[in-house]
Amino acid sequence: MSSEQVPEALVELERAAELTESTLAVEGAGFSVLDVTPAVGGQLITVQGIAGRYDDLFLPLFGRHQAHNAAVAIAAVESFLGRGTQVLDEDVLSEGLAGATSPGRLQPIATDPTVVVDAAHNPHGAKALAEALPVAFPSEHVVGVVGILGDKDARGFVRALKGTVETFVVTQPPGSVPSTRTPSPRSSWTRSARIASWSSRHSPPRCSRHATWRTRRTPRTPSCSSRAPS
Structure with a gap:
């Protein structure tokens, strides 16, 4: 079959x-x-x-x-x-x-706000996710928290989702090797970027590996922020 x-x-x-x-x-x-x-x-x-x-x-x-x-x-x-x-x-x-289950595939884990986890890790999986989200979990503003390993097609993954996800929060998966590359503010797949950092115990702000991409905004130069995520 x-x-x-x-x-x-x-x-x-x-x-x-x-x-x-x-x-x-x-x-x-x-x-x-x-x-x-x-x-x-x-x-x-x-x-x-x-x-x-x-x-x-x-x-x-x-x-x-x-x-x-x-x-x-x-x-x-x-x-x-x-x-x-x-x-x-x-x-x-x-x-x-x-009785069918598929853990980690469009799996709702919280409400108010709705939080859904999905293990898509390539453009094909991201396309299926982008098609399913508006139908299964309609929302006016979708925030995607994304961690992609270095050997994956990150650009293709984001391109597949950019029509559905309003804001990308990009982070580093546990156990992965940190990237030494800095995203270009003029990159066609990021549109614009705001690099945010935070630290517990109120330490001084510093730029970190966590970044937020807004896909429907005018391109701007990345800036550092100490505001913690909600």
């Missing part, structure tokens, strides 16, 4: 299936997501499986990409139990999906 793939990846999957004398079912041809409706605590999905159609299944996960993941799982179970010919019991299927 596979979700939809770009042509280059699909060619490799088809080659692997041929070498192992396996059958490959790909979303969009063998099965598909027919409908996704936001719901309290998740979403309602309608899936056309390999063997049958399943309407209004509650999935306690956020993001359309999770609906596609569920469709792959349904098709896999259909193939395993009846080689794609046996329709699944909807009560059993509903119970199984209702």
Whole structure:
């Protein structure tokens, strides 16, 4: 089973299936997501499986990409139990999906204000996050606290989110190697920057590795501030 793939990846999957004398079912041809409706605590999905159609299944996960993941799982179970010919019991299927969890993927951990954590770490994951946030957690002002390792595509990650996130608070993940590069105030992906620092116990202000990027403001030169984050 596979979700939809770009042509280059699909060619490799088809080659692997041929070498192992396996059958490959790909979303969009063998099965598909027919409908996704936001719901309290998740979403309602309608899936056309390999063997049958399943309407209004509650999935306690956020993001359309999770609906596609569920469709792959349904098709896999259909193939395993009846080689794609046996329709699944909807009560059993509903119970199984209702217990699905995906820690760290659009996971709400606090309210007032709403705080959501997501482990996206590349532009593809950031794009899925950007598409899901306004639907699952609509807000007039979204602040993204971001920590990206040095071997990741940080620019591509921020570009994917900049249409959804109003303000970026950039920090260093635990255990990562500090960057020696300073972002340019004229950088096309930062638009503008305000480098802020703070310290507990009221020590004198100093510039630190924590930075805030506002993506919808006029570019300005980074400045140092001692104001602590709220």
